[in-house]
Amino acid sequence: MTTxxxxxxxxxxxxxxxxxxxxxxxALIAITIALTSLALLFLDxxxxxxxxxxxxxxxxxxxxxxxxxxxxxxxxxxIYMVGLMVLFAFPVGVGAAIYLEEYAPKNWLTDLxxxxxxxxxxxxxxxxxxxxxxxFARVLGAWTGGRSLLTGALTxxxxxxxxxxxxxxxxxxAVPNSIRLAAIGLGAxxxxxxxxxxxxxxxxxxxxxxxxxxxxAIGETAPLITIGALTYVAFLPDGxxxxxxxxxxxxxxxxxxxxxxxHENAAAGIIVLxxxxxxxxxxxxxxxxxxxxxxxx
Amino acid sequence: MxxxxxxxxxxxxxxxxxxxxxxxxxxxxxxxxxxIATTIAIVVILFWESVQFFRDPLVSVWEFLTDTEWxxxxxxxxxxxxxxxxxxxxxxxxxxxxALPLGLLSAIYLSExxxxxxxxxxxxILEILAGIPTVVYGYFALLFVTxxxxxxxxxLAGFNAISPGIVMGIMILPxxxxxxxxxxxxxxxxxxxxxxxxxxxxxEVATQIVVPAALSxxxxxxxxxxxxAVGETMIxxxxxxxxxxxxxxxxxPIQTMTAYIVQVSLGDTPAGSLAYKTIFAVAxxxxxxxxxxxxxxxxIVRRYRQRYE
Numbered sequence: 001m002t003t004x005x006x007x008x009x010x011x012x013x014x015x016x017x018x019x020x021x022x023x024x025x026x027a028l029i030a031i032t033i034a035l036t037s038l039a040l041l042f043l044d045x046x047x048x049x050x051x052x053x054x055x056x057x058x059x060x061x062x063x064x065x066x067x068x069x070x071x072x073x074x075x076x077x078x079i080y081m082v083g084l085m086v087l088f089a090f091p092v093g094v095g096a097a098i099y100l101e102e103y104a105p106k107n108w109l110t111d112l113x114x115x116x117x118x119x120x121x122x123x124x125x126x127x128x129x130x131x132x133x134x135x136f137a138r139v140l141g142a143w144t145g146g147r148s149l150l151t152g153a154l155t156x157x158x159x160x161x162x163x164x165x166x167x168x169x170x171x172x173x174a175v176p177n178s179i180r181l182a183a184i185g186l187g188a189x190x191x192x193x194x195x196x197x198x199x200x201x202x203x204x205x206x207x208x209x210x211x212x213x214x215x216x217a218i219g220e221t222a223p224l225i226t227i228g229a230l231t232y233v234a235f236l237p238d239g240x241x242x243x244x245x246x247x248x249x250x251x252x253x254x255x256x257x258x259x260x261x262x263h264e265n266a267a268a269g270i271i272v273l274x275x276x277x278x279x280x281x282x283x284x285x286x287x288x289x290x291x292x293x294x295x296x297x
Numbered sequence: 298m299x300x301x302x303x304x305x306x307x308x309x310x311x312x313x314x315x316x317x318x319x320x321x322x323x324x325x326x327x328x329x330x331x332x333i334a335t336t337i338a339i340v341v342i343l344f345w346e347s348v349q350f351f352r353d354p355l356v357s358v359w360e361f362l363t364d365t366e367w368x369x370x371x372x373x374x375x376x377x378x379x380x381x382x383x384x385x386x387x388x389x390x391x392x393x394x395x396a397l398p399l400g401l402l403s404a405i406y407l408s409e410x411x412x413x414x415x416x417x418x419x420x421x422i423l424e425i426l427a428g429i430p431t432v433v434y435g436y437f438a439l440l441f442v443t444x445x446x447x448x449x450x451x452x453l454a455g456f457n458a459i460s461p462g463i464v465m466g467i468m469i470l471p472x473x474x475x476x477x478x479x480x481x482x483x484x485x486x487x488x489x490x491x492x493x494x495x496x497x498x499x500x501e502v503a504t505q506i507v508v509p510a511a512l513s514x515x516x517x518x519x520x521x522x523x524x525x526a527v528g529e530t531m532i533x534x535x536x537x538x539x540x541x542x543x544x545x546x547x548x549x550p551i552q553t554m555t556a557y558i559v560q561v562s563l564g565d566t567p568a569g570s571l572a573y574k575t576i577f578a579v580a581x582x583x584x585x586x587x588x589x590x591x592x593x594x595x596x597i598v599r600r601y602r603q604r605y606e
Binding site for chain 2: 016017019020023024026027028030031033034035037038040041044045048091092093094095096098099100103104112113115116117118119120122123124125126127128129130131133134135138158161162165189190191215216218219220221222225226228248251252255256263266267270273274277278281285
């Protein structure tokens with residue numbers, strides 16, 4: 001026997017459930033919009049650039065004629081710049097992470113360093129570019145050679161430092177304390193514990209973070225524009241103080257030209273850039289997976 | 298005659314080892330201090346060059362903050378920063394109108410509705426969106442989204458605020474959804490179960506229990522999204538134009554603060570010239586804006602975070 005109350009409740013319940021289903025649909029649409037944009041972006045770039053992507057494009061220097069222009073100095077410049085950047089960012093970033101995790105006493109200085117790193121991660125990249133322009137290119141210009149490969153690498157190293165530090169700290173924190181205690185119990189000094197036990201154990205995690213930092217640096221454009229990486233470079237960098245260009249800057253240069261033939265070059269360049277980034281991200285995911293397996297084992 | 302006994306030999310070794318340990322400790326501290334030095338260098342450089350800028354007889358702080366014209370590269374110079382600020386705010390507002398609702402809805406879907414399997418597929422794909430270089434988004438905005446929008450919106454200029462705004466929103470979306478989802482995920486199951494126990498539907502639990510419980514984390518992600526949008530450079534430099542004119546019409550070309558810095562950097566601006574100093578003054582304002590947003594986000598998480606154990 002149903003009362004009036006029950007029928008009202010049932011009717012309302014049906015409405016409440018309907019509302020819930022509608023909401024689920026809206027949420028699903030939201031995430032679909034995000035995924036569709038990603039698909040559209042990839043398809044657009046592939047459609048525009050795939051026809052232009054060939055061996056000549058990968059091995060030629062830029063040219064005033066779009067059909068003869070190539071991506072070589074940009075690819076080489078990116079590799080040099082990022083390689084050099086890792087030489088600075090990796091030791092300093094990992095060193096800072098080791099200090100914060102293994103050595104730092106609980107005091108105001110440690111707090112300051114931590115808050116500061118979190119804040120640095122939120123500074124817009126173009127501001128790092130102005131730091132590089134003023135400090136590395138102008139003040140230290142006599143050593144760095146001004147708007148050079150070295151200036152670019154140093155600027156980028158500061159930019160990715162928070163990423164390296166934060167991920168290295170997480171990896172170091174994940175090392176079980178029993179390992180440290182066992183080593184200390186056998187008479188190892190603090191540094192011996194870190195060097196022989198903590199670091200080897202944390203290394204896959206640290207490398208994952210470094211790869212993420214590198215892929216961030218490969219895609220960065222704005223800070224290198226402000227420090228004055230060139231947009232037209234018909235040579236390969238021949239030293240630390242050489243002028244240079246990188247992939248995103250060459251792409252930006254091609255986008256800014258009015259002729260659509262150059263836009264095809266930009267799209268082809270983007271395909272190369274994205275292919276490199278995606279394979280690096282895949283490597284990072286793989287390393288993280290290996291790392292997690294090892295911590296479980 | 299002095300002979301070294303095993304004991305003194307061991308002591309000597311220990312002493313040199315202790316010294317090595319101390320040296321390493323200070324080297325590592327030095328690495329940590331690099332980050333502090335970076336911050337100090339940023340503040341000092343931006344502040345110093347801005348002071349130089351305002352010292353110029355042509356410029357005053359008052360004009361910078363009240364004039365509505367920005368023409369430092371013309372003969373007839375005006376230094377009112379408002380056109381750049383309004384341009385920045387306009388593209389940011391459009392980006393946030395896209396990123397915040399879509400990001401939060403995606404987060405709710407991933408955290409409350411999606412199965413573990415769907416989640417493990419969708420999350421990495423969203424992360425790809427976050428890893429795409431901004432210059433690529435710029436290409437997409439200028440050469441795909443703008444032409445597409447021109448078919449829908451009449452009088453949409455080739456450079457405008459709408460298209461880069463929308464694309465920037467897509468770029469920020471994964472950050473919002475990822476941080477919000479972390480916050481939603483941290484809400485303990487007991488709270489959800491209590492809701493179900495009282496007869497709430499899944500929708501009611503999600504919107505009236507889980508989202509309010511995770512509000513501090515969601516708010517923090519929103520503020521970080523604003524900070525990202527304000528500081529974003531390449532998308533707007535490519536697709537929004539280089540026209541620093543005070544307008545609230547998003548169909549027109551505009552210029553943001555970041556795009557102005559790019560424009561000056563691309564030109565042959567000698568160091569020490571007035572135009573060179575303007576980019577530091579603009580950057581200083583930008584730095585203050587993003588810094589206060591980041592600090593606000595940090596503060597909200599610290600102050601309002603509910604700790605569930």
